Amino acid sequence: xxxxxxxxxxxxxVGKTTTCVNMAAYxxxxxxxxxxxxxxxxxxxxxxxxxxxxxLKKSVYSVIIDxxxxxxxxxxxxxxxLDILPSVINLAGAxxxxxxxxxxxxxxxxxxxxxxxEYDYILIDSPPSLGLLTINALTAADSVIIPIQxxxxxxxxxxxxxxxxxxVRQRLNKSLKVEGVVLTMYDGRSNISKSIAADIRKFFSKKxxxxxxxxxxxxxxxxSNGKPxxxxxxxxxxxxxxxxxxxxxxxxxxxxxx
Numbered sequence: 001x002x003x004x005x006x007x008x009x010x011x012x013x014v015g016k017t018t019t020c021v022n023m024a025a026y027x028x029x030x031x032x033x034x035x036x037x038x039x040x041x042x043x044x045x046x047x048x049x050x051x052x053x054x055x056l057k058k059s060v061y062s063v064i065i066d067x068x069x070x071x072x073x074x075x076x077x078x079x080x081x082l083d084i085l086p087s088v089i090n091l092a093g094a095x096x097x098x099x100x101x102x103x104x105x106x107x108x109x110x111x112x113x114x115x116x117x118e119y120d121y122i123l124i125d126s127p128p129s130l131g132l133l134t135i136n137a138l139t140a141a142d143s144v145i146i147p148i149q150x151x152x153x154x155x156x157x158x159x160x161x162x163x164x165x166x167x168v169r170q171r172l173n174k175s176l177k178v179e180g181v182v183l184t185m186y187d188g189r190s191n192i193s194k195s196i197a198a199d200i201r202k203f204f205s206k207k208x209x210x211x212x213x214x215x216x217x218x219x220x221x222x223x224s225n226g227k228p229x230x231x232x233x234x235x236x237x238x239x240x241x242x243x244x245x246x247x248x249x250x251x252x253x254x255x256x257x258x
Contacts (some may be wrong), residue, residue: 002035002119003253004112005179006141010161012128014149015184017044018219019242020125023145025228026246028081032120035074036084039108039137040127041094043087049077050226051086059088064107064136065097070115079228083119091133098132105132105172109140130164138168143179145249148200150186150193150212155203178204180252182245183212211245214238 007020017040024036037060038045043053053059058073063085074083098104112122126137138144144165148154169176181204187193201208213219216238222229229239 002033002116002122003143004116004122004124004141006124006126006134006137006144007147008126008134008137008144008161009146009148009158010128010130010134011149011153011157014128014147014154015182015213016128016147017048017125018223019145019147019182019184019213019245020123021045021048021223022219022228022230022239022242023246023249024082024121024123025079025230026243027121027123027250028079029230030246030250032081033118034082035115035119035122036077036082037108037112037122037124037137038084038087039091039133040087040125041089041092041133042127043089043091044223045125046084046086046088047226048223049079049082049084049228051075051084053086053088056086056088058086059091060085060108061088061091061094063111065090065094065101067107067111070111071118074115078231095131095133098136105135105139108136109173112140130160134164135168135172138165138176139172141173141176143177145179145182147182147184150183150190150196150200152192152196154196155199158203178207180249181208183208185215186212187215209245209248211241211248213241213245216241 062068124137218233218236219238222232
């Protein structure tokens with residue numbers, strides 16, 4: 001059975017989608033079978049993998065709202081071994097529509113159970129909020145990866161996310177755990193970045209990955225070209241960082257780090 005991981009942080013602009021997309025791509029080129037679920041109505045993971053969400057007929061919306069089979073809405077990507085359950089514009093209204101669904105917190109979990117055996121990893125790109133879509137992601141997941149930007153407001157609101165994770169664990173998904181925390185947009189020349197990194201390390205202890213993701217122009221360019229960084233510029237600093245992060249993740253997830 002594939003491991004399901006939600007990438008979550010209710011604060012936008014922290015590199016959540018970039019981390020989800022690029023870890024998914026590096027897992028796939030490393031020989032893993034990977035499904036990326038784009039649960040963010042902004043659809044950045046979908047466009048970042050080369051799909052125009054305005055023209056798609058297959059989507060995660062059809063799965064959680066229209067209750068279509070997930071396998072009928074999954075699309076292959078340019079990266080061999082990486083599939084996507086894409087986002088579409090209609091997903092923006094899903095928060096309201098889910099309110100009227102029976103077992104509304106478990107719609108995604110129930111849908112993914114049918115395809116879980118076909119993948120080694122299912123990565124969910126959650127929206128930057130703590131609404132029903134994110135609750136669905138956390139209920140479906142085995143664990144959470146939290147990307148945090150190395151800037152002043154990084155820890156602001158993080159306690160709210162941790163409280164939400166605790167509530168989901170108590171009421172909907174008792175096995176949910178924090179897989180790890182990724183420090184993103186790091187500037188090693190900045191004293192503020194170093195100070196925030198130290199604070200985050202104190203807060204999360206061993207959950208913080210050693211590999212940090214630097215600010216990198218090539219990483220910022222890649223989504224506009226509809227490609228993960230390994231296809232856009234595999235030799236750049238950002239690509240090397242995400243490759244190393246994925247290797248660290250695998251070592252902890254499949255080795256001694258459980």
